[in-house]
Amino acid sequence: MGYLDAIRDITIADIKVDLMRTAYDNEDALLNKFDPRVVLIWSAVFVIVPWFFYEPAPLFAMLVASLLLAYLSQTSIYLLGLLIWGSLSNIGFIVLVSSVVYWWQGGSGGLRGAVVDNSVALLPFTMKLTVISVVSLAAFSAMSPKKLAKGMLSLGVPRPLTFAIAYGYRMMPVLLEEYHDLVNSLRLRNKPPESSGLLRWRYYLYLLKLSIKAFYPMAFNVAKRSRVTVEAMETKGFSHSLGDEASRELRLGDLEVMPRDVTFMLVSLLFVIVVAVFL
Amino acid sequence: MSTTTITVEDLTFRYPGSDDPVLRNANVTIDSKNVTAIIGGNGSGKTTLCKAFNGLIPHFFNGAFEGTVTVGDTVTTESDVSALSRTVGYVFQDFENQLVQPIVLDDVAFAPKNHGLEDYRTRAMEALTTVGLEDAADRFIWELSGGQQHLVALAGVLAMDPEFIIVDEPAAQLDPHNARKTYDRLREIQRNSDVGVIVIEHHTEFIADYCDRLVMVADGGVAWTEPVDVGLNRVDELLDADIHPPQVTQIARDLPDGDGTLPNGRYPVTVGEAVGAFPTDTSERSHRATPDGRGSAERLINVCDVTHGYPTLREGRKTVLDGFDLELYAGNRVALVGANGTGKSTLLRLLTGLESPDHGTVTVLGDDTNDTLPEELAEETVYIHQNPEEMFVEETVREDIAYYLRSRDAPEIDERVENVVEFLNLETIADRDGRLLSIGQQRRASLAIGLATDPTIVLLDEPTGSLDLESRREVTQMLSRSASKTETIVIATHDLQLVAEWADRVVVLGPDGILADETPRSVFERPELLDRAHLRPPQVVELSDRLGVDPLSLTTAEIVDRLRTEGVQ
Numbered sequence: 001m002g003y004l005d006a007i008r009d010i011t012i013a014d015i016k017v018d019l020m021r022t023a024y025d026n027e028d029a030l031l032n033k034f035d036p037r038v039v040l041i042w043s044a045v046f047v048i049v050p051w052f053f054y055e056p057a058p059l060f061a062m063l064v065a066s067l068l069l070a071y072l073s074q075t076s077i078y079l080l081g082l083l084i085w086g087s088l089s090n091i092g093f094i095v096l097v098s099s100v101v102y103w104w105q106g107g108s109g110g111l112r113g114a115v116v117d118n119s120v121a122l123l124p125f126t127m128k129l130t131v132i133s134v135v136s137l138a139a140f141s142a143m144s145p146k147k148l149a150k151g152m153l154s155l156g157v158p159r160p161l162t163f164a165i166a167y168g169y170r171m172m173p174v175l176l177e178e179y180h181d182l183v184n185s186l187r188l189r190n191k192p193p194e195s196s197g198l199l200r201w202r203y204y205l206y207l208l209k210l211s212i213k214a215f216y217p218m219a220f221n222v223a224k225r226s227r228v229t230v231e232a233m234e235t236k237g238f239s240h241s242l243g244d245e246a247s248r249e250l251r252l253g254d255l256e257v258m259p260r261d262v263t264f265m266l267v268s269l270l271f272v273i274v275v276a277v278f279l
Numbered sequence: 280m281s282t283t284t285i286t287v288e289d290l291t292f293r294y295p296g297s298d299d300p301v302l303r304n305a306n307v308t309i310d311s312k313n314v315t316a317i318i319g320g321n322g323s324g325k326t327t328l329c330k331a332f333n334g335l336i337p338h339f340f341n342g343a344f345e346g347t348v349t350v351g352d353t354v355t356t357e358s359d360v361s362a363l364s365r366t367v368g369y370v371f372q373d374f375e376n377q378l379v380q381p382i383v384l385d386d387v388a389f390a391p392k393n394h395g396l397e398d399y400r401t402r403a404m405e406a407l408t409t410v411g412l413e414d415a416a417d418r419f420i421w422e423l424s425g426g427q428q429h430l431v432a433l434a435g436v437l438a439m440d441p442e443f444i445i446v447d448e449p450a451a452q453l454d455p456h457n458a459r460k461t462y463d464r465l466r467e468i469q470r471n472s473d474v475g476v477i478v479i480e481h482h483t484e485f486i487a488d489y490c491d492r493l494v495m496v497a498d499g500g501v502a503w504t505e506p507v508d509v510g511l512n513r514v515d516e517l518l519d520a521d522i523h524p525p526q527v528t529q530i531a532r533d534l535p536d537g538d539g540t541l542p543n544g545r546y547p548v549t550v551g552e553a554v555g556a557f558p559t560d561t562s563e564r565s566h567r568a569t570p571d572g573r574g575s576a577e578r579l580i581n582v583c584d585v586t587h588g589y590p591t592l593r594e595g596r597k598t599v600l601d602g603f604d605l606e607l608y609a610g611n612r613v614a615l616v617g618a619n620g621t622g623k624s625t626l627l628r629l630l631t632g633l634e635s636p637d638h639g640t641v642t643v644l645g646d647d648t649n650d651t652l653p654e655e656l657a658e659e660t661v662y663i664h665q666n667p668e669e670m671f672v673e674e675t676v677r678e679d680i681a682y683y684l685r686s687r688d689a690p691e692i693d694e695r696v697e698n699v700v701e702f703l704n705l706e707t708i709a710d711r712d713g714r715l716l717s718i719g720q721q722r723r724a725s726l727a728i729g730l731a732t733d734p735t736i737v738l739l740d741e742p743t744g745s746l747d748l749e750s751r752r753e754v755t756q757m758l759s760r761s762a763s764k765t766e767t768i769v770i771a772t773h774d775l776q777l778v779a780e781w782a783d784r785v786v787v788l789g790p791d792g793i794l795a796d797e798t799p800r801s802v803f804e805r806p807e808l809l810d811r812a813h814l815r816p817p818q819v820v821e822l823s824d825r826l827g828v829d830p831l832s833l834t835t836a837e838i839v840d841r842l843r844t845e846g847v848q
Contacts, residue, residue: 017590024381024419025592145381169381173421181669184633188657189683189728217672220714225376232377234339235369236435237361237393246395 015078016180020173022076022141030072031142036151038261042268043139049272050128058279059127065271066134073142075134083133091126095119145169154252159242167229171222178221182214283351283366283442283475284310285332287501290346292327292336300343301327303499309492311442311475314466316486316507318479319496320520321717321749325479326372328496329445331355332477334363351442365394368436370429372447372479377432383407383423384416387434394439406437410464422592424619426457430464437468443475444468450482454619454744454773456813458482462489483511484525484818487548495520511548521749526818526835527553533839534558550818554825558842579736579767580607580630585639587625599625603639603792607767614778614799615771617788618813623771624665626788627738630769632656644735657683661729665740665771667721671713676705676724679713680731699731703757719750726757735766743774755781776817779803779833787812803831 026032031039046066053059070080099114107114140148149162187210196203233239241247287307293300301324309315319325330336334355337344348355350366371377380386387406391399407413410430420428429449436444446465450458466489469476480486486493486507493510495502497520503510511517514524514532523529531539531546531553538558540546547553582605588598599622607613615623628634629641632653641648644659664670673679680699684692700709705727708720716724722742729737742758743751751774758781762768772778778785778799785802787795795801795808802808803820816824823832823841832838 013590017592020592146385163379166381166385167379170379170420173419174375178669181664181666182672184653185664185669186672187633187653188631188662189732190654190686192652192654213672217669217714221668224714225373228371228373228376229379231335231339232369232371233379234335234360235333235364236379236390237364240359240361241393241395244393244395246397247393250392250395250397250399 012180016176018076018078022074022079023169023172025074026142026144029074029142030069031139032073032144032147033260034264035255035257035261036143036147037154037255038257038265039139039143040151040155042265043136046135046268047132050131053128053276054124055279056123056127058275059124059131061275061279062131062272063127063134066131066138070134070138073138075138075141079137079141080134083137084130087126087129087133091122091129095122150252150255153248154255159248163238175218175222179214179218182217183211186210186214282310282312282473284308284349285367285443285475286347286349287328287331288347288349290328290331290348291344292331293343294327294340295342297342301499302331304346305496305500307494307501307504309443309475309477309494311473313491314469314476314478314489315492315494316478316480316490317494317496318481318483318486318517318520318522320522323496323520324499325496326447328501329369329447329477329479332363332443332445333367333369334358334360335369361394364390364441365439366441367443367445368439368441370432370436370444370446370449372451374429374432374452375425377435378420378428381419381421383412383418383420383431386420386431387438390435391438399438402438402440403434406434407431409437409468410434424457426453426460426619429453429457429461433461433464437474441474443477445477445479447479448481449478450480450485455775455815456618456773458485459815465489481522483517483523483528483548487511487525508545508548512545514546525549527822530819530822530835530839530842531556533835534842538842550821550825553822557822557826576608576610578606579609579644580605581640581642582606582626582629583640583642585629585636585641587622587629587634587636587638589625600629600636601792605786605793605796607769609766611767611769612762612781612783613767613769614782614785615769615788616773616775616778616785616812616814617794618790621788621790621812623788624740627662627740627769627771630736630738631660631662633662658732659734660736660738661732661734663725663729663737663739663742665744667718667725668714670725670728671721674712675710676713676716676727677709679724679728680709682728683732696731699727702760703727703730717750719746719753722746722750722754723757726754726761730761730764733764737761737765737768739768739770741772741774742770743772743777751777773814775803775809775814775820779817779820787814799833800831803833 050059050062095115095118098118099111102114103111109117145166149166152165153159153162190210193202193206285308287305290302290305291300292302305328317325317329327336331348332350337356338360350363353363355363378386380389384403384407388399388403391402396402404413404416407416410433412427412430412434415423415427420431423431429452449461453461462485465476465478468474478490490507492504493507494504495510495516502516511524511528514528517524525548527550528546528548539556541552541556547556582603585600585603586598587600588596591597615626617623629636629648630643632648632651635649643656646656648656671679673682677696677700681692681696684695689695700706703723703726705723708716708724713721713724742754746754755777758768782799785795785797785799786793787802787808789811794812803816806816806824809816819835819838820831820833823838828838828841832841
């Protein structure tokens with residue numbers, strides 16, 4: 001068997017770095033330049049807007065715009081691909097099932113006709129779903145953890161929750177590394193299936209099983225870590241800060257809606273109006 | 280700044296749910312004009328005592344508390360943890376989990392912000408400057424090395440302008456080079472700003488070099504408080520608590536007729552003191568070239584023209600090994616040493632096949648790792664992870680040892696597991712959950728998991744990292760024993776004492792590849808080489824170098840022998 005572990009390993013490492021870049025390298029991301037509250041409200045608006053459109057043309061324009069925005073916000077290609085693949089396969093499955101049912105019941109136009117009809121009928125819906133997923137992905141992955149937490153805090157989300165977001169960002173790479181180590185450690189002690197089957201499906205099933213098994217020890221290790229973290233938080237005055245007005249002010253003091261935030265919001269709305277009127 | 284004092288009077292504390300108190304009538308006074316070391320055996324109550332200084336005891340752990348602890352004018356029971364932490368900062372042994380924000384500057388500013396201090400940014404920047412990390416302010420915590428993370432934790436404590444800093448076992452999680460850097464900082468901070476520094480420490484050699492006073496905790500009480508040089512002379516009491524006095528002190532004690540004592544009758548505690556006190560051998564030095572460990576034995580591992588790296592977030596692909604060649608033979612006991620980032624761990628992972636080289640070939644027992652699954656290579660080659668926690672996936676150590684055998688349907692599993700458990704004296708921990716053991720026990724158990732597979736080659740990453748001396752000795756013994764069961768053992772390590780006692784071939788890695796590939800003795804004879812690799816020889820080697828003992832002595836027994844015979848002349 002000629003195994004191409006080299007290629008697979010490089011892709012795993014590359015995917016890891018790409019995801020990390022999405023989550024952590026926000027310096028140049030377009031959406032990171034605005035006030036976090038504006039971005040949050042903006043994304044809330046644009047999750048709703050597509051539902052007011054029913055024609056493919058304006059929706060297509062929005063899809064293009066949202067993809068452009070995602071590109072400018074340095075969203076991971078892998079994540080985008082995964083998302084788009086997810087909505088396409090989801091819809092594709094619906095098309096397939098409904099067409100088969102239609103054809104089965106003797107509808108006119110045959111199977112091919114049914115697939116075409118159904119695809120066209122579901123196209124707007126697919127595009128709506130894709131637009132809102134791309135928009136929210138772009139918004140949330142572009143904002144730095146600090147900005148995101150700040151924005152949510154000022155919009156009234158409780159502090160323990162916004163802290164959890166920042167802490168999640170802090171720990172994610174560590175956990176990713178630990179998880180990878182655990183999977184590797186399991187691999188070194190397991191026996192892969194002797195014949196790997198068509199397209200090596202047995203081998204991939206075996207890897208999948210190991211990846212699931214590795215979660216349990218990881219959860220355990222996380223629980224162990226948190227013992228020290230809780231103690232340390234106490235010494236850093238976290239519970240003291242919860243009711244402390246001065247501390248809250250320090251945390252939110254430098255938030256300010258600038259002209260460029262307003263411009264961003266206005267331009268986006270203008271775009272929607274143009275799309276609604278002309279397309 | 281004036282001196283602040285921590286006073287502990289008749290402190291008794293029992294953790295909730297336990298029957299016996301950890302501390303019983305402890306009394307001690309520590310003031311801020313010293314670097315104070317707190318020592319004691321495992322479970323003697325050192326950490327508990329220190330956690331009483333910043334109010335974690337009794338405010339966070341509500342056990343049965345009697346007696347009084349006073350910091351300056353504040354009685355801890357009348358204050359709370361966050362208020363006390365402004366005066367007494369605490370750097371945890373597990374410092375990585377003390378850092379809770381993604382970005383360095385935010386983490387250092389976290390406590391000042393929580394307390395609503397408006398100058399939080401200035402405080403954080405000043406603290407970072409004090410620990411020498413001002414350039415890392417905007418970096419992500421996870422991008423930093425362990426040593427740098429420890430300094431961030433320290434800066435986070437300094438940002439509150441405390442009067443005391445407690446550092447729990449800095450040398451346990453850091454390699455010796457970084458531990459020394461941390462101690463240099465701590466001492467500097469104490470001298471420049473009169474902030475009291477309290478360290479919990481096992482390594483008496485650090486204590487001798489950096490601390491002023493020594494507090495011995497034994498059986499839940501404070502046994503004594505002495506200046507460091509006097510305290511470290513109480514050799515028998517230290518040994519009783521499983522604490523090893525500095526190598527030079529032990530050597531001095533073993534020399535006959537008080538040959539090793541200083542004019543004031545004490546034993547020396549640092550190499551500097553010892554050089555003056557010990558009988559010198561003035562014979563001419565002659566560094567002999569020694570064979571490099573390559574024998575005519577069978578070649579087991581061949582790393583040929585390997586270039587390998589990994590992608591990074593900001594700097595593109597980072598090459599760790601470049602055009603690297605190495606051959607390992609049967610019967611070798613190989614130590615890979617070198618600074619962090621020189622590719623020790625990368626090399627070990629390449630040998631397991633978990634990573635394949637970007638360029639070049641790695642052949643292990645005749646199998647090219649490019650064409651072989653790591654699972655197949657693992658049948659002959661065992662890899663023991665630097666962090667033993669990652670090796671425990673079952674609920675008991677025994678199950679973990681059996682895991683590999685079960686996955687391969689090996690015959691007589693129970694019997695084989697039992698053999699390994701017995702061979703490595705693990706009976707007492709075999710039925711416990713591996714992840715809940717102490718780090719020393721975890722290391723021993725992880726070695727057992729490896730040996731159960733009857734490997735030909737054993738690869739170990741930092742097997743003595745973060746171990747106290749007792750566990751360290753046990754692991755070293757296990758390594759020597761395992762040699763009888765395997766063909767070759769390769770260890771990546773910072774621990775030169777282990778190298779001196781155990782290895783027969785040392786490969787020193789530098790940023791551009793192999794700096795040296797020789798026997799331990801000939802490596803130790805080249806201090807400039809060790810320096811380039813960020814390594815520091817064991818005290819006994821440094822001592823014999825400065826005394827002119829030739830050839831160098833690598834163990835205390837060896838040097839005592841030499842000084843006995845030659846010192847008399």
